[in-house]
Amino acid sequence: xxxxxxLAKRGRYTTAPNPNVGCVLVKDGQIIGKGYHxxxxxxxxxxxxxxxxxxxGFSLKGASCYVTLEPCSHVGRTPxxxxxxxxxxxxxxxxxxVDPNPQVAGRGIKRLEEAGIKVRTGLMEHxxxxxxxxFLSRVERKRPFVRLKLAGSIDAKxxxxxxxxxxxxxxxSRSDVQRERAASHxxxxxxxxxxxxxxxxNVRFNELGSLAKQLDETxxxxxxxVIIDRKQRLAEAxxxxxxxxxxxxxxxxxxQSQTQLPAAKQLVIEDTPNFLPQLMQQLAEAEVNDIxxxxxxxxxxxxxxxxxxxxxxxxxxxxxxxADAHSLVGLEGYQSMSALNSWQCxxxxxxxxxxxxxxxPQAQGAH
Numbered sequence: 001x002x003x004x005x006x007l008a009k010r011g012r013y014t015t016a017p018n019p020n021v022g023c024v025l026v027k028d029g030q031i032i033g034k035g036y037h038x039x040x041x042x043x044x045x046x047x048x049x050x051x052x053x054x055x056x057g058f059s060l061k062g063a064s065c066y067v068t069l070e071p072c073s074h075v076g077r078t079p080x081x082x083x084x085x086x087x088x089x090x091x092x093x094x095x096x097x098v099d100p101n102p103q104v105a106g107r108g109i110k111r112l113e114e115a116g117i118k119v120r121t122g123l124m125e126h127x128x129x130x131x132x133x134x135f136l137s138r139v140e141r142k143r144p145f146v147r148l149k150l151a152g153s154i155d156a157k158x159x160x161x162x163x164x165x166x167x168x169x170x171x172x173s174r175s176d177v178q179r180e181r182a183a184s185h186x187x188x189x190x191x192x193x194x195x196x197x198x199x200x201x202n203v204r205f206n207e208l209g210s211l212a213k214q215l216d217e218t219x220x221x222x223x224x225x226v227i228i229d230r231k232q233r234l235a236e237a238x239x240x241x242x243x244x245x246x247x248x249x250x251x252x253x254x255x256q257s258q259t260q261l262p263a264a265k266q267l268v269i270e271d272t273p274n275f276l277p278q279l280m281q282q283l284a285e286a287e288v289n290d291i292x293x294x295x296x297x298x299x300x301x302x303x304x305x306x307x308x309x310x311x312x313x314x315x316x317x318x319x320x321x322x323a324d325a326h327s328l329v330g331l332e333g334y335q336s337m338s339a340l341n342s343w344q345c346x347x348x349x350x351x352x353x354x355x356x357x358x359x360x361p362q363a364q365g366a367h
Contacts, residue, residue, distance in 0.1 A: 092118040145310050
């Protein structure tokens with residue numbers, strides 16, 4: 001199963017909105033086939049593993065199938081994997097975790113067991129769940145998994161008082177951000193950030209570092225770019241913004257449709273205090289698994305206050321910028337220590353001269 005989980009990770013940059021899945025076929029004590037899901041609409045992990053076994057000259061009859069997610073039982077863009085395993089007469093299927101997708105949700109297991117195939121579940125389930133935080137969040141919580149990127153100085157500042165901010169973190173950190181973007185289903189930002197920085201918010205292949213050797217630029221999946229524009233500020237001088245250079249991956253979110261702008265999708269949401277939760281719900285309904293947020297201090301604070309941040313991804317440079325510099329997060333001051341936002345550190349590592357830390361809400365870490 002560990003090999004199947006390692007295989008599943010290879011699909012991290014291409015599978016969305018589908019989950020990352022890996023499969024290993026074993027017969028007579030040896031691996032006869034391996035596969036993982038590469039892209040929505042293409043072969044699932046089980047199908048690719050079966051094809052690999054066939055190419056090597058092996059039959060699946062009597063084999064054991066180790067797969068990180070329950071085989072599908074429905075016909076969608078591809079045939080049902082459970083049916084394929086039944087037809088190939090495998091003897092046993094070991095499943096790391098049951099698929100929570102209502103289209104599957106135990107039906108694949110039922111199909112296998114009805115055919116007399118032995119089924120085991122739960123092997124390395126925790127590791128299997130870690131493969132797909134976005135997919136699981138969308139299906140189980142009805143909202144995408146949200147990662148908020150923050151980058152600043154030792155004293156948690158993002159720009160000098162005069163607005164100068166290039167560059168605080170190093171090229172190493174900026175390259176790491178490109179890798180995080182590449183792994184994300186969507187990038188969320190605001191019209192304020194787009195106007196201020198004229199940001200493209202895409203993946204720049206030439207900045208991916210060592211990852212570029214593993215990916216082909218042509219099929220590289222650019223993430224969706226979701227821009228919140230509640231006051232229709234992007235309608236002014238739209239042709240001047242880099243964000244429109246690839247409108248096929250651009251979604252706009254606001255209180256009314258801006259059909260005059262070249263966006264692939266318009267998300268219209270009522271002007272209420274629940275704007276952000278409603279936005280997340282609409283994104284989940286559009287099958288967006290996970291979101292990488294790059295925006296300013298006020299929007300970062302709004303997401304945190306709405307309890308919509310699942311991870312803080314912080315890049316910290318070895319600089320001190322002073323009291324009058326702009327703060328990392330625009331949270332209002334607290335009057336009690338017990339009221340503070342509390343986070344648990346999951347990971348700390350060096351990125352060139354900088355430090356990258358990953359944090360989760362403290363309550364989440366307690367489970």
